[in-house]
Amino acid sequence: MNGYLTTLIRGLATTASIALLTVTAAVGVAAAPPAWADGGENLSTGTLLAARTHPAVQLTSLTFSAEVVVPTAEVRQGALEELASQIQVLVAAGKIPSDEPSMYKYMFKRMAADVDQYLIPATPNRTVKARVGGMCTGWWVTPDGYMVTGAHCVDMSDDELSQTFAQQALQKFNEEDAQEVIKGLENVVADEALIEAAQMVYINFNSAHMKLQKLQKSLSVLQSLPGGGVDKTAKEVPAELVSVGESYPGKDFALLKVNNQQNLPTVPLGDDSDVQTGDTLYISGFPGLVTNTPFFSIESKLDPAMTEGPYNARRTTTEGVPYIQTQAPSYHGNSGGPVFSRDGKVVGMLIAGTVSEGGEASENESFVLPVSIIKEKLNEKNVKPSASLTTTKYNEALDAFFAKHYKDALPLFREVQTLHPNHPYVAKYITDSQQAISAGRDETPQPVWLWIVIGLGVLIAVGGGLALLMVLRRRRRRPAATPPSYGQAYGGVHATAIGGQDERQDWRQPAAPPRYALPQGESSSAPSPGAYARGGPAQGQYPPQPQYDGPGYSGHDDRHNGHPRYDQHEQPNQAPDGATRYVRPAPPAYERGAERDVAELEREVAELRRRLGQRQPPDA
Numbered sequence: 001m002n003g004y005l006t007t008l009i010r011g012l013a014t015t016a017s018i019a020l021l022t023v024t025a026a027v028g029v030a031a032a033p034p035a036w037a038d039g040g041e042n043l044s045t046g047t048l049l050a051a052r053t054h055p056a057v058q059l060t061s062l063t064f065s066a067e068v069v070v071p072t073a074e075v076r077q078g079a080l081e082e083l084a085s086q087i088q089v090l091v092a093a094g095k096i097p098s099d100e101p102s103m104y105k106y107m108f109k110r111m112a113a114d115v116d117q118y119l120i121p122a123t124p125n126r127t128v129k130a131r132v133g134g135m136c137t138g139w140w141v142t143p144d145g146y147m148v149t150g151a152h153c154v155d156m157s158d159d160e161l162s163q164t165f166a167q168q169a170l171q172k173f174n175e176e177d178a179q180e181v182i183k184g185l186e187n188v189v190a191d192e193a194l195i196e197a198a199q200m201v202y203i204n205f206n207s208a209h210m211k212l213q214k215l216q217k218s219l220s221v222l223q224s225l226p227g228g229g230v231d232k233t234a235k236e237v238p239a240e241l242v243s244v245g246e247s248y249p250g251k252d253f254a255l256l257k258v259n260n261q262q263n264l265p266t267v268p269l270g271d272d273s274d275v276q277t278g279d280t281l282y283i284s285g286f287p288g289l290v291t292n293t294p295f296f297s298i299e300s301k302l303d304p305a306m307t308e309g310p311y312n313a314r315r316t317t318t319e320g321v322p323y324i325q326t327q328a329p330s331y332h333g334n335s336g337g338p339v340f341s342r343d344g345k346v347v348g349m350l351i352a353g354t355v356s357e358g359g360e361a362s363e364n365e366s367f368v369l370p371v372s373i374i375k376e377k378l379n380e381k382n383v384k385p386s387a388s389l390t391t392t393k394y395n396e397a398l399d400a401f402f403a404k405h406y407k408d409a410l411p412l413f414r415e416v417q418t419l420h421p422n423h424p425y426v427a428k429y430i431t432d433s434q435q436a437i438s439a440g441r442d443e444t445p446q447p448v449w450l451w452i453v454i455g456l457g458v459l460i461a462v463g464g465g466l467a468l469l470m471v472l473r474r475r476r477r478r479p480a481a482t483p484p485s486y487g488q489a490y491g492g493v494h495a496t497a498i499g500g501q502d503e504r505q506d507w508r509q510p511a512a513p514p515r516y517a518l519p520q521g522e523s524s525s526a527p528s529p530g531a532y533a534r535g536g537p538a539q540g541q542y543p544p545q546p547q548y549d550g551p552g553y554s555g556h557d558d559r560h561n562g563h564p565r566y567d568q569h570e571q572p573n574q575a576p577d578g579a580t581r582y583v584r585p586a587p588p589a590y591e592r593g594a595e596r597d598v599a600e601l602e603r604e605v606a607e608l609r610r611r612l613g614q615r616q617p618p619d620a
Contacts, residue, residue, distance in 0.1 A: 043402060049282050049344050050306045051398055055265035055425055056140045056391070057304045057338065059222040059286045060149055060256070061236065063133035064161060067213040068169045070128075070206050071121035073177060079118045083110060100188050108197035115205040127213075130169030132161075135292070137285035137304070137337035137350075138221060138256060141269070141378070143388035145261030147221065147239065148374060149336035150351055152247040154219055154254045166207035177202035221258055224302035224424040234298055235422075243381050249317035252351045252369055253377045254336075263390045263420045267338055270345030272372045275324075279311045283328045283350050283366070285337025292333075302424070304337070312365070324348055324368040339368045347371050390420040397429065400444075406433040407444040 087103050090096045096106050111118045136153030140146070156164065178198040182190045190198075219239040226233075239258050245251040275281065284304045291301050309328030316322050328339075330353045339348040348368035378385065397412035410433040416426045436442060 045280075045342055046282060046306055046308055048398075048402070049340055050284070050304075051402075052344055052395055053139075053267050053284055053338070053340065054304050054306075055394065055423060056267045057284045058138050058140070058147070058224070059234075059291065059302060060136045060138040060147075060153060060239070060336065061133060061220045061222055062136070062154055062156075063131055063218045063220070064156070064165075064215060065129070065131045065218075066165065066215040068128050068130050068165055069211040069213060070126045070170065070173055071209050072124060072126065073119045073202065073205050074122035076118055076120060083107060083118065100185075101191065101194055104185060104188060105194055105197050108194070108201055112197070112200040112204050115201060115208065119201075119205050121209045126173060128169060128172070130165060132164045132168045134164075135286060135288060135333050136335045137333065139284075139336075139338045139346075140264045140266045141385040142383065143262060143264045143266060143386065143390070145258040145264060146242075146383050147256040147258065148338075148349065148378075149254050149256060150247075150349065150369075151245045151250075151252045151254045152351075153336045154241055154244055154256070155217075155247075161212075162207065162210065165212065166203070166210060170203070170206045170210065173206055174199050174202045177206070219256060221256070222302070223422065225422050226424060226427040234302055243377060245377065246319075248352045248367070249321060249323075250319055251321055251373050251377070253349070253374060255377065255381060255383065263388050265391050265394065265420070265423065266386065266388050267340075267391075268345050268387060269371055269375060269385050270341055270343070270347045272347065272370050274341045274343065274345060275311055275347050277311050277313060280308055280342060281311050281324075281326045281328050281347070281368070282306055282308045282340040282342075283326075283330055283334060283337055283368075284340065285330070285334035285350060287331035288333030289331055290333075305334075309366075315367070321373070322370050323351070324370060326366050326368060328366055330366040334366075346374070349374060388420075390416055390423065393419065394423075394426070397426075401429060401433060404436070404441065404443040405445070406436045406442045409433050410437070 084107070087096070087107060090106075091098045091103065096102060134153075136149055138147040138149035138153070141148055178195060178201070181198050181201075182188075182195065188194075219241055220236045221239050222234045223237055224233075225235050237258050239256040241254065242257050243253075243255040245253040284306050286301070287305055290296055290305070307329040309326050312325045312327055314322060315325050324339075324347075326339075330337075330350050334350050335352070337350045338346045339350055341347045348370050350366060351369050352367045354365045393412055394416045397409045397416060400406070400409035400412060410430065413426050413430045413433060416423055417430065420426075
């Protein structure tokens, strides 16, 4: 038997150890970072960075509106006749073809090269209202609406402005003027090359003599908003220019403020030392080849693009401004966009890129203004970058989402939606989480507190079992004591046995004090446990807990000062001092260390029945 108990105890101890390890492991798993935080097996760093940072990256708009005034072009007859003579000489010399289209093409090219020699401005003036501008990228640095972008994204020089209006506002005039000239050419069928040569004359003339009136400038942020379902729409929000530096190659930095904003998504700033040559850089922004293309949807245009490439070198301009050279691709429209390290912190801002001979953007090299310059400019305006609660909760939700803990992610995404109702991406994540849960793809673990409760329950149960087994072992080792004879303190006979039933309570369990008394005139051979002293509780009240003299407690005589304790009706007699005396309940048998013999218990029951049979009714 002892061997069995030992084996059982060892098994319970092993179970307790396993339960403790289970709880510890569950807590450890819950406290550990999500698997994708280190670039999970199915998620690239770029994917994770895009999910975290795109909400804070916004499309910015610079717009100029004005009345464009263009004079009518009048030909200088003398200069044009001299040019015609020169053409005839060249034809005779065989230097240009003799057909009329070729001679007119040559004439238009000479005029376009020096329009003021052959054309003069005249009346009437022509006026058109026009709006021109460009798109760039900006990003929130504070929850209340401070945004960083490039200096060249918020202003234009006079030459740049004139060229932009000339390209976007004068196209109609240029085409009309060229068509008018070509109509005057007799017996000439104009081909595309001839039309282009004529238009170039008036492009140069109209651009050179154009005047702008009532010029107005505006800056705005095109916030992407959730539309019907998970589609997005755009809302143009005015922005105030707070600070602006010098365009590239200077400190190409600008600070905008959009009022009445709160809980905006933000991105954190890092340090220059976070990256070095050879590290991968990530550029986020809005390439113009998308935003300026009509066949892309508004949702597509409002999603930033992310490119990546190596950190090639650190450069310094002739003005002493540091720049980072990288091979991460960039395009017109990416200007002002944040550049991230692998850890998701901003380490710079895209400013410029190399261009081809034709003026097109090249993917070969891009140039990034370091984050130290950005911090310097923010400090000048006492702007402190900070993370919003929206960003904190959103990142927590993304952690759960990419770990496939959709049930944990869903309430977090809903909290983000409450904090920032115009969040452009949270609505889609809510839908995706709900669909994943419905499809049974959720892998959310049980809450830590539940594992702790289960573990503690197992430990408590195992501990209770161990305690019970130890008690059983001690009792089996305890030597048997001599059974007490009737007349000693009552040892645990169940009260219902007196009524004639043959039920017996385990002698090891304490019995309730008996509710009967010895007949008057009868005296028990065993001393009573004692009585309460004078001044004790009044009759009918529950007596206080008796105080025993110690482990070797013995009973007292059932008589008090020579008087029986009970009358003939088994009612307690009054003591000489008038106080009712009670028989104190006997201490449980297990406290005395005695074990009853079954036969002795049966004799006690028989004796009790005999005495009860001698009782007389109260009115007999």
